[in-house]
Amino acid sequence: MKNYIKPDEWLILEEGFEPENNRVSESIFSIGNGKMGQRANFEEKYSGDSLQGSYIAGVYYPDKTRVGWWKNGYPEYFAKVPNATNWIGFNITINGIELDLATCKINHFSRELNMKEGYLKRKFEAVLPNNEIIQVQSTRFCSLAQDAIAAIEYKITPVSSTAAISVEAYLDGNIKNEDANYDELFWDEISQWAEGNKACVAVQTRKTLFDVATAMQFQAFVDDTQITAYPTPITLKKYAALKSDYSISKGQTLSLYKYVANLSSMDYDSDGIENMAISKAEKAAGIGFEALKKEQAAAWAAKWDESDITITGDVSAQQAIRFNIFQLNQTYSGNDARLNIGPKGFTGEKYGGSTYWDTEAYCLPFYQATASEEVARNLLIYRYNHLPKAIENAEKLGFKNGAALYPMVTMNGEECHNEWEITFEEIHRNGAIAYAIYDYVKYTGDKKYIADYGLEVLIGIARFWAQRITLSKDKQKFVMLGVTGPNEFENNVNNNWYTNKIACWCMAYCAQNCETQKLENFEEWQRISKAAEFDESELGTWKQIVANMYYPFDEKLNIFLQQDGFLDKEQVTVNNLLPSERPIVEHWSWDRILRSIFIKQADVLQGIYFFEDEFDLDSIKRHFDYYEPRTVHESSLSPCVHSILAAKIGDRKKAYEFYLRTARLDLDNYNNDTKDGLHITSMAGTWLTIVKGFAGMRVINDELTFTPFLPDEWKEFSFKVRFRNAVLKITVSKSETKIEQLSGDKVKVKIIENNGAKKGVVAH
Amino acid sequence: MKNYIKPDEWLILEEGFEPENNRVSESIFSIGNGKMGQRANFEEKYSGDSLQGSYIAGVYYPDKTRVGWWKNGYPEYFAKVPNATNWIGFNITINGIELDLATCKINHFSRELNMKEGYLKRKFEAVLPNNEIIQVQSTRFCSLAQDAIAAIEYKITPVSSTAAISVEAYLDGNIKNEDANYDELFWDEISQWAEGNKACVAVQTRKTLFDVATAMQFQAFVDDTQITAYPTPITLKKYAALKSDYSISKGQTLSLYKYVANLSSMDYDSDGIENMAISKAEKAAGIGFEALKKEQAAAWAAKWDESDITITGDVSAQQAIRFNIFQLNQTYSGNDARLNIGPKGFTGEKYGGSTYWDTEAYCLPFYQATASEEVARNLLIYRYNHLPKAIENAEKLGFKNGAALYPMVTMNGEECHNEWEITFEEIHRNGAIAYAIYDYVKYTGDKKYIADYGLEVLIGIARFWAQRITLSKDKQKFVMLGVTGPNEFENNVNNNWYTNKIACWCMAYCAQNCETQKLENFEEWQRISKAAEFDESELGTWKQIVANMYYPFDEKLNIFLQQDGFLDKEQVTVNNLLPSERPIVEHWSWDRILRSIFIKQADVLQGIYFFEDEFDLDSIKRHFDYYEPRTVHESSLSPCVHSILAAKIGDRKKAYEFYLRTARLDLDNYNNDTKDGLHITSMAGTWLTIVKGFAGMRVINDELTFTPFLPDEWKEFSFKVRFRNAVLKITVSKSETKIEQLSGDKVKVKIIENNGAKKGVVAH
16 A cells, blocks of 8 residues: 555645556546546656556447356457547657656656646656756646547746757557457557647547547747747657657746547547547637636536535545545546446546446445436436347346346446356346436436336346246245355355345336336336336236245344355454455455355445345344454445445444545555556445435435434535435534535425434525 | 268278368377377368367476456466377379369268277378379378387379379478467477488477477388489478479379377487487388388287277177277376376367366276276376375465365366366365275275375375365354365355265275274384374364264255255256257356256266265165256266166166267267367266176175176177286176186176175186
8 A cells, every 4th residue: 555645635646756656646646527538647758667548438449358268158348448549648858868757867746636626737857867957847637618628738947958859749549458358459540640730640449430539739839939830740650740849948948738639439420520629629729728727627616516525624534535526527427328437437447447336336326416417317328228238138148028137347238247157147236227216216306217217127127037036946935046246255156135135126116116107107107018018917926026035044143144055154254364364355265265254345234225224223233243344345345335334323433444445545545456547436435425424314205314423533524415406515513414405496304313313404 | 960980890980071070080080199199180281171180198388378357376377288290291282283182072082090900091082173183092000019109101093194293291390279378389499300201390398398309201102112212301490391203104103101200308308309209210111111000900909908898789889989998098008107188188189188087087997997007006196296286286275284186177287277166166176086096996906005105195185175174153064165066067056965075085085094004004104194294183183074074965855965055946857958958058158057957967976976885776766866857968977977877776778878978979979079179088988887887897895796787789798807917808698797707816706686686606
């Protein structure tokens, strides 16, 4: 764990350059705007260790599956987010010597992510191998206001003497993915062009044929004087550059600007996409860097106004929660139902940048509460649009009659993942997708969504469960064999309680919605049931299964068991593990992990978190006290659920402890893997720990309720939520919980004490 | 299933060339001598579909592991048997047109494997694209008598007119493995040389640095006249050839000979290995083709004298059993404890040609009964020599104190396989390796083997089980969690009965041997226990586990259950499957297979086969009647066990039915995969069905016993076995069972009726 980020309320700050942290910093200081994103790679050449990464939302390459032993049913490909054209690059020489921080002595290096205004700034003084000293300051951002646009300001000041500075401002499509399965190139050439102060590179993904055009307009100033002479245009395969030479006196500053437009055929017609990009870059240059930067600050101010959480009395916690919110907003803006929230967002290649159940299980509540209804709705529509593919996917595995199995990992609705114990067995994901519909309707009150979209998805999912569950003659109960629950440290188990539970919940919820629609909305129901070729007998089947499902339970402990045979395991707890054995996933062989009792992430507790209403506090406490000491939290998605439940049962110490594990996961590189990219989806978990954990926000009977507590370490915390058409501000301090309604129709809000007593109502 | 092999008692015969069967025939007509082997590829060029394959025993290449998702504990490489220098090749042109059966019209094609005398013969008439007609007859063999030597005779007779025939007799080391994980070349160049009528190519495996030198002496005759002019030598990288041109009149025959020596640094000093190979090839040429062929016939006659099984009244069955015995003897000769029996022998690349538990579970009894004691003993010593690697392997997975886990797949004792559910969990293999020691000692009476080698292996294995088994507080019994049994259609199950059973048997057998040695052989015991750092308390631990082990059992069915939860599965039988669904491994997704009841191969029944003495006939019948209808036999190792048990319980019809499934598995390409190579290890299963099944051979209290029956379809069958130092011939006919002792000290043999009554017959 590298703990080198300086605490600050609004800034992420690195001072001094340590090459061994470079990949980590490249991840942490990433910028994005929901449509594109860029790791914090250097603009100038860097021959040291680096993961170059520029990503365009929705564009993917179907990388041929790599597998040791093929299992029937595996997908042919894994959709990877291709590293796209490098648009940040400047090749710079000072008196003929290349500027490369790996070969310079570096002084006063700092990297600063300004979360308030949404830009990345970097400063350093470099002593080149020829002893020339220069000062550099670069600033860049991906515009939230104009999501095709990015801009860079790059300032060079010779310190020691007049310098001959040569600059090649380039766009380079000759890039690779480090995680390519067979070292293939993902991009083919379309065109490259450079002329005047403009250049453009257009490339196309192989097989999927997405076009991406990247254009730039270049400007140079010496102090305040713009250089009007055109640079020399250079074009090579998938490469376009503008090269110029300057003589800069000691103390003068050469300021370079790149106004960049990144357009993809997701949004623009392929014909003329290059011209469109060039024209957009030109327009951005017309606006100018400072004006664009102001526009950016305004756009971020609006985001913060909705989604900020303030924490008084703990700068480190304040920085952390803002960092998480910042990255979530950089990743997904919710205006396009074809996009989703990749586990690494735009900050790395790993996991293909595709969609996981994380979206529904962890991210949805954040976007639901901090943005317009459309944003959350688009996340649901994404899955609705993939329903035909989910039905195909289920058919491939032997299911019939419109049963839908949503993929474990996907980009376009097709399954990408290829581990049988995950791909074919971690089917609880289907449950989270149904649960998200329930959660969305409960939170937003948008009941029309059920008839418009939700019910078709619910029927497909309910059908899947009804076929996947079988009758055990031996038990005279319904069972579900061969699954992997959320705890991926168990594979291919029977009767995972969480999966059994959510499966039955899905069937019951679907049945209830079918009946409601039939009763209250008969015309719509006719349309839906016809489209789904619904048979009335299905309702009966679902109810019969729900009524006769088997759940592993231990009478003595009075708890649900994670799965069949769970008590046959050696009953040890995490405190028996040596520090040298942790994380066990790095130190133990896989079989040892599987047969041990240790739990990777909330499993039974995940179910209790979802279906909290069905459990009394004693029961929640019993389950928490049994499972938590056996949980190693080797998934970034684990601590948040534990924090929320700890808050629920009044264990404030544990609630705060788990908050700390999630909040600074990436800033402190807790799992030693931030170099691969940030844990975007688990960042939503951090938001959840504050809003659902510390503030105890719930919706009960169409009413927003809170059961707040203030961690001892804090003086106060405050956040806003949208609820229905109202915006509320909640402030929890030592003395009181204040709820202000800032806009919208008047809503009733309840504050409930932890013991269940209603403390009263505030609002307005 | 292609059913094109003509029935014959001693020949495998293909008439007419069907390119779509070519890979299958290349496997079936393979030749080998335990030291090298060669698929039945054509000598002349063939541009059609073919799997070129020449293999040298013991030589391997560590191919970098290919895996989708790495699990801790996976090996870095998979030892592959590299396709070695092509020594059979002739490039031939007739009047300037290349001879290539893919571009010719072919008449009177036949391929014939003479199993009696151990050679491959091929004849055809080819109409070339230039309408030239030629007749070709080729004969080749790998010498059993001189295991470095192979020889080819290749005769060409122009039929239509005088032909200008150009011949390039070559050795070519520019070969690849089709199954290379990353398309890498496995061989580096050492040298190539051609001069006079000799040539040599020496190559070295990358990383493992095995040298292989392949030399040839070439001869040509026109009718009976030897051509004395030297051909033109050609050398290219890893390639050496001799090229000559002949003018052959219509009706004259050009006879070409290649005398080949294949030497590897497994057996020869690398320095001078080329010269040694050249000199051996020269010596073989001096002996001449016919004389070498006679020597080969004599060597095979000796093999057949020991291991033949004759069947009267069923040519197809006779051909099949001989084919199996022939291939087993081609694969392993037992004079080198560094070698073992790859599942494909020398007939294909698949599965890396390494060692599996097949050797101990299926092959050992064949070699034990049909060859000198040393042959079986060498199979055991192979594992003894790998004990340190097995201990290392167990350590890698977290076991301690000298616990040994033998690898699932290996060449040099290190684990190669990389599927967690197999590599880490199919640990029952350890049991078969211990069982083989028991079986060997029981059969041969070589009790000294225990002290000399066996006990150290048994202690390592017993220690592994003692650590792998844990106490279930819930059950108050010992359990074994997270295993894959012999039935690979179940992964990561708890308490697989077979594994629990053989594990406890191992500990009990080891404890008993420790005590015997201590009592009867104290000095040796001191040496062994010191070497193994044996602690007396270990005996107590083993006994405690054995006494308190949990076995899944169903009271109502009165049978042991394959694993925990087995009765929760849908209770259907194989006859419920549609023909279009079979084999299920090709038609069902893996998860569906796993959660279904269908069994790939004998699992509980495998245990009953091993520990038959512990079960009465009723119990065997109950288990057979329950499990057999649920078994799909999608492993070639399944039917033989079922056949033997069916014979045991007197179900002669089923015993014969299962015999048929194993006997002609490759000849009839039953599993549609013979193209990849033959199922060598399962061929031993065929022998078992006759000797242990139909003849009911067992060793009971140091006595050989038989419980024979004659399948209705046969008139008589007969085979020989070595038992201790005697050779016996057993003939089973309708009227009687005749046992003749052919040599050795007089032994007592019992014939026991199926009802248990001793019929009492003594040999001689």
